[in-house]
Amino acid sequence: MSVNSLFDIGSTSLRAVGEKIDATSQNIANAESEGYRRRRVSLSSRSVAATGLYASNGAQDVTSSGVGVEQFERVRDGMLVGARNEARSSESAAREEGRVLGVLEGALATDTDASLSASLQGLADGFSNLANNPESQGVRESVLGRARQLTDTFGRLDQRLGELTSSTTKALASNVEKANGLLDKVASLNEQIESARAGGSPDYAAEDQRDQTVKELSKLLPVEAQENRSDGYTLTVDGMTVVQGDDATTLSTENKNDPSKPTRVEFGDTGVAFDPGEEGGGEIGAQARLLNDTLTGKQSVQDRLDTLADSVVEKVNTAHRKGADQNGDTGENFFVDKSRTAGNIELNVDGPKDIAAVATPALGTPEGNETAVTIGQGDFGDSSGAGNIEDRLTVGPDGSASTVEVSSISPDGNLPGGVEGGTFDITVEDNANTGELDFTINRPDGSTSAQTGVDVSSDGTRITLEDDGSGNTLKLDVGTAFADGDVGPTETKEFSVTVDNSLPGNTGPAQNIADVASDLTTGATDLAAGVGTQVQEAAAKEEAQAAVGERVQAQIEDVSGVSVDQQLSSLIEQQQQFAASAQVLTTAREVSSTLLSIAR
Incomplete structure (x- = not known):
């Protein structure tokens, strides 16, 4: 060497x-x-x-x-990075769904007195109590209060759903705008990196920045990256190319202000919508799914809430129309019959007397209240003349044919004010004057009074059975029930009249409404439970995907990280x-x- x-x-x-x-x-x-x-x-x-x-x-x-x-x-290991981004996308989707559904679960919570199920059960309890106390004004006021609470609860939930839908729509639009910015950034980095490579000096810092940008993008969308040496990263979402070389496709949000149509995230001018599927899809996918499937749309929480509100109005009104209120009115709705959604339920009754608690009054019939007026015919037991006195003296269904009257006796036979009623034993005698009879009244309190020379030859002649001194009276229309010939000369006859507050009798309408409201409580509970289940599922998915992401990230750090x-x-x-x-x-x-x- x-x-x-x-x-x-x-x-x-x-x-x-x-x-x-x-x-x-x-x-x-x-x-x-x-x-x-x-x-x-x-x-x-x-x-x-x-x-x-x-x-x-x-x-x-x-x-x-x-x-x-x-x-x-x-x-760098591209497969590990892709797996990490996929897990991140799924984790972000589950987290966003859990966040929105958690707010919804709080609004539908069943463990408060103001919950929908509690309000429905409160209405059921109110009508059940009314069925046992149909004449109690306090009970009737309580029913009205509970009904108002129910309408307020429906309205509050409808408003909360609207606010949640609006905020989710805005969040979706914001995320789409953010995603477009990141897509443009990847396209710009592609150009910068390829230019540096062509000049013989690779820009590794720009490549790190590009990977980091794709990582941020994966939080919003299920983006997949493929590296091509000629033009950098090619990014696809749901099979659609969103970045190729230095060209990026802008996403857009369609129908976001039209609740009658599904909210769509579209790829540029293609008219193709991003389909997030049943799970995953990043925050944008979760928000699109929430808007179209959970918050609005068929079988959504809003749809089920409106359906429940419609059932409440329809079923309660049907039962209420079969009853009579304290004004004698029948066939009246309890709720206003209009477009039945949770946001526009209104009461049709103005006051406690307008609540139909009992079946249409027909005193003396098995279907109505027990008879308030009963007649002991006494000596008038024959079949002629006053022999039919029981029919002629019994209060009719609407009070118009009654021969026993109180100043304001109600059609259901209940006595007002200080009138106590009871059994009145009445003696009838003839006198020398044609068309006249003498009446002696023995009252329940032991007092006796006589009304002589009473003209019974004309309809509407009345004798007073009881007077409480303040305008409330109990009178007998003898001009309708008797004639002079019913009692012979020097003859004396007796009969009795019993007038009491009627018993409740058939309070089927009130009880039917109570049963209906109680049955509908299950629907409210199921609605809340369904949302609660979705919250738990979202939390489980988030935890699982977070674990996957952490495991893959650890592998990435082993391969690409710095020790x-x-x-x-x-x-x-x-x-x-x-x-x-x-x-x-x-x-x-x-x-x-x-x-x-x-x-x-």
């Missing part, structure tokens, strides 16, 4: 080891830089031809082995190699000097 070879080998070794030291130093300096990929220098031997002066054998050419830089590269300890160890070794190479040059110089001295 010639002295020239020693100089050549030593100098190439110094340069090669210097390159390794530079790379190692750069790795150590960027150990904490996000997205940085470890640089690696590969060395290989090279031939060094040594001839002529100072050759060791002086007779032939000698080929010696030197060293040179074979490759300077970023250490400071390992790099410091390599640096010490490279310093020793550098020192050894320098020693070769020193030796070559000493040999050269010795040879020159001999030559002199």
Whole structure:
């Protein structure tokens, strides 16, 4: 080997080891830089031809082995990076779904008195109580209060869903805009990187930045990257190319302000929509899925809430129309019958008397309340004249044919004010005047009064059975029920009239409404439980994908990351190699000097 070879080998070794030291130093300096990929220098031997002066054998050419830089590269595993980005995309989708669904779950929570299920059960309890106390104004007021709470709850949930839908729509538009910015950035970096490569000086920092940009993009979309040496990264989403070379496809959000149509994320001017599938898809996929499947659309929470509201209105109104209120009105709706959605339920009843709690009153019939007025016919038991007195003295269905009247007796037979009612024993006697009868009333409290010379020849002649002194009276229409001939001269007959508050009787309408509301409570509970299940599923998916991402990231760090300890160890070794190479040059110089001295 010639002295020239020693100089050549030593100098190439110094340069090669210097390159390794530079790379190692750069790795150590960027150990904490996000997205940085470890640089690696590969060395290989090279031939060094040594001839002529100072050759060791002086007779032939000698080929010696030197060293040179074979490759300077970023250490990167594309498959691991792709797996990490896919896991990141799925994790972000699950996290976004869990966040939105968590807010929805809180609004539908069943463990509060203001929940939908509690409000429906409250209405059921109110009508059940009303079925047992149909005349209680306090109970009726309570029913109205519970009904208002239910309409308020439906309205609040509808408003909360609207707000959540609006905020999710805005978040989707913001993420689409952010994704477009990242796509443009990747396209720009492609151009920068390929230009640097063409100039013979690869821009590894730009390549790190491009990988980091794709990583950020994977949080928003399920992006896949393929590297092409001619034009850099080609990015695809759902099979559609979104970046190729320095060209990026802009995403757009369609129908975002039209709730009647599904919200679509489209690829440029292609008219092709991004389909996020049933899971995954990054934040954009999750938001599109939430808007089209969970918050709005068929079988969505909004749709199921509106369907439940429609069922409440329809079924309660159907039962309510079959009853009568305290005004005697029948066939009235409890809720306003209009477009039935959760956001526009209104009460149709104005006050407690408007609540139909009992079946259409028909006193004296099995279907109605128990008879408020009963007649003991006494001596009028024959079949002629006043023999039909029971039918003629019993309160009719609407009060108009009644011969027993109170100042404001209700159609359902209940007494107002201070009128106590009871059983009145009445004695009837004839007198000398044509068309007149004498009546003696023995009251329940033991008092007696007589009303003589009563004209029974004309309809509407009344005798007073009870007067509470404040305008509330109980009267008997004897002009409708009796004639002078019913009692003979010097004859005395007796009969009795019992007037009491009627018993509840058939309160089927109130109980039916209670049953309907109680049954619908299950629907409200199922709605909340369904959202709760989705929240749990989203949390489980997020945890699983996070675990996958962490595992893959650890593998990436093993392959591409910087271990400071390992790099410091390599640096010490490279310093020793550098020192050894320098020693070769020193030796070559000493040999050269010795040879020159001999030559002199």
